[in-house]
Amino acid sequence: MRTLEWDYDKNELVMIDQRILPAELKFVSLHSDREVAEAIKDMVIRGAPAIGAAAAYGMALSAVHSKAKSRESFKLEMKDAANVLLQSRPTAVNLSWGVKRILNIVENSHDPLDTLKERILQEAHIISDEDVEINKKMATFGADLIDDGDTIIHHCNTGSLAAVDWGTALGVVRMAHEQGKQIHVLVDETRPRLQGARLTAWELQQYKIPFEIISDNAAGYFLKSGKVNKVIFGADRVAANGDVANKIGTYMLALAAYDNNVPAYSTVPTSTIDLSLPSGDQIPIEERDPDEVLGISYQGHQVAPTGARARNPAFDVTPHRLISGIITEKGVIYPPFLENIAKTLNTEE
């Protein structure tokens, strides 16, 4: 099963509700761009590639259910849908990439409206299928970097659930495992939303890859112990110079890897690379609801005292000097990143 699928009987988008995994595997059905935007905002679905595909399907829902009679009013509806979706989350560039691919079709089409609607839905399917293909290519390039016997620290969730299937960094781990390499994963729990302890742990159980969950704080200890061979994570946006915006905590993890000469790899489809931004300083960082920090209980007890406030930036930027390589579907990009990213993005596959 893919993270999100189109139901042709009902013309709706079906996805796993990632907020309640692993306690329950539940599906939700979405019927409009607005419902998809809400689902992205609430993290029913998350992960840069997954929300790129979800946004494209959000556009498709708007198209398929449109009652517009003229091309002009249809175009206005699609632009409105695009705006709604683009506002759902600011950091991952894949979201706007998915929306723009659909808008391109709308802008350049001369088809009758019904044909256009069908083409939009097809484009969402293509984005979705491409994502799986791209992820498998990334996984294959990345798996070459993983050695038999490696212990790997992984941050957040970058598996099937973060994409349509396979995922980015965790796809690399899965591919190496399928190649027969013995791997042990130390899973950063990834506060505040605990995507590591909830989603990555759940996926690793399905793949039968041995793992242990650690508090994010413990990554430095294990890196310093000399027992960790690789650090791997995804990214929500990569700047032209190789700076990586990713789930909060990645920067400190990369610092600890660097301090102990352990290579740290970011794994992204090239659609996550935003050449319009010279450096990570220009990447917008979303600050989310403080309840994500405050809303935990520890062994049944309240944690923060009543009335306490919290801050909750959802991402941070890891400077490219701490990144050993960026694994993409076109190969692994090594420093100097400014030069090599440009070169890779201009290469035809």
Add this chain to the structure above:
Amino acid sequence: MRTLEWDYDKNELVMIDQRILPAELKFVSLHSDREVAEAIKDMVIRGAPAIGAAAAYGMALSAVHSKAKSRESFKLEMKDAANVLLQSRPTAVNLSWGVKRILNIVENSHDPLDTLKERILQEAHIISDEDVEINKKMATFGADLIDDGDTIIHHCNTGSLAAVDWGTALGVVRMAHEQGKQIHVLVDETRPRLQGARLTAWELQQYKIPFEIISDNAAGYFLKSGKVNKVIFGADRVAANGDVANKIGTYMLALAAYDNNVPAYSTVPTSTIDLSLPSGDQIPIEERDPDEVLGISYQGHQVAPTGARARNPAFDVTPHRLISGIITEKGVIYPPFLENIAKTLNTEE
């Protein structure tokens, strides 16, 4: 109220149960060295200075309730109590320091048994009173380093609850606040036991010092933002070269501070400095129950999937190259630490 107090009516030790704060302020009464050892192991009481004093009172409980008739059997009982207490937690050196201060009296005394018992209890009181005095001195030295308007990141709990009163690093913050300096504290929640979100937040509320709780992962983001002026934490053991063993996550926090030229201070009584260890590599690191990592729920939902395992090192070692200064009751020690720690410890106050 102090974190721990002796009840003369019942000859028992009374302490706050820190496991259930801030949900509930509850006291527990302990009657034997074994009960104190259990309380330390279970973290009813925690914090290096606090468990030093608690261990001394554990020895006093053993002495006061002893039914030994001869000096010889009394000494054996005290040695047995010492062993029980020393095994409760391995990392904080204050624990063995507190036990040894009592054992010294036992070894060197020629008093009748009843007088000796009384002297042992007095020594526990002295350790407890000294702790408060020492902490106030540290707080005063440390407060000189804090500027009006500072934003400070603080890790774990190092306040009154971590000591008999005042505490170490949080004592510095409190003293600066009492001097009228405007301070804002970003409180690392400090997974897995969440001493920051639970205990430090609770203490800061009492002192009316403005604060916000952050996930430990977010410290790097705020340090990189340029809005943090100081990082401050305690220590459970400091080696002769200035390497600092402290609550898990301190190493990554210190790395992020260093990477952004923000000074990072460890605050410790000199009893926490262990000159017998040349470097932090020799400090024993306790690994605690994985349930401390797994035993949280997020917004009412299970976090880790059933059957998942975890690793839980409770401390890490921060190399002295990342430490800007060590605040003690004898003044602030600056690099080169090997030389200056030795000099400071040989100085009479």
